[in-house]
């Protein structure tokens with residue numbers, strides 16, 4: 028591969044909305060076979076229909092990435108269908124912002140299990156397949172919050188700093204085997220992410236800030252850019268803020 032996306036097999040987690048949905052559509056438009064993973068099966072089926080209506084190819088594998096067995100099923104269903112995995116986009120995430128004093132421990136746990144442990148476990152399951160192929164690309168969706176900590180974001184920051192550290196460590200293990208890694212760090216993007224924020228005061232503060240927002244497609248284009256580079260090029264990190272976000 029040097030490196031057309033046509034014919035590549037790409038797993039995208041969190042494909043049921045937002046950045047994951049836009050990324051799956053963009054990779055499919057480049058001719059990749061996309062494997063759509065998230066919990067909401069109806070949303071995934073609707074996306075697969077849209078992709079197939081425009082002559083793309085998609086496989087729906089409803090997956091809760093906090094469930095180890097579901098991770099193994101996602102990988103085995105992908106390999107059974109296509110025989111390989113070229114690209115893994117670890118995008119599923121939750122952002123349950125709360126000041127620590129009001130934080131619910133189950134929210135802290137969920138962020139670690141989805142944003143960090145789920146990403147680590149799925150990567151752990153996929154990398155041996157990429158090693159057998161002597162090629163592959165792991166794209167991990169982190170955040171500006173993976174580089175910069177802020178009040179009310181301690182748990183989310185911890186997971187995204189963790190994603191950056193994990194990704195750069197495996198980069199050093201895998202780059203000599205022609206496996207590439209990319210950390211994507213979006214600023215504010217207009218998606219469902221903030222609708223799950225449990226803390227009213229944090230939500231009000233967000234609304235007052237009236238941040239400029241990227242579109243999910245703006246991040247998807249970055250992921251297409253990174254994954255379509257010639258094999259000699261490994262785009263290790265992309266930090267993409269909306270113009271106007273300080």
Ligand code: NDP
Pocket residue numbers: 040041042043044045046047064065066067068070090091092093118119120121122141142168169170171212213214215216217218219220221
């Ligand atoms: P959305 O809320 O629109 O998408 C989140 C996705 O994660 C959904 O598809 C959801 O699917 C999936 N997901 C959540 N929990 C699980 C789970 N247990 N198993 C499988 N999938 C799960 O938000 P975004 O598109 O914005 O978020 C995508 C990524 O981008 C996240 O990692 C987020 O942290 C990151 N990001 C977003 C920014 C923004 O401003 N929007 C900024 C920086 C980073 P389902 O509910 O169907 O399982």
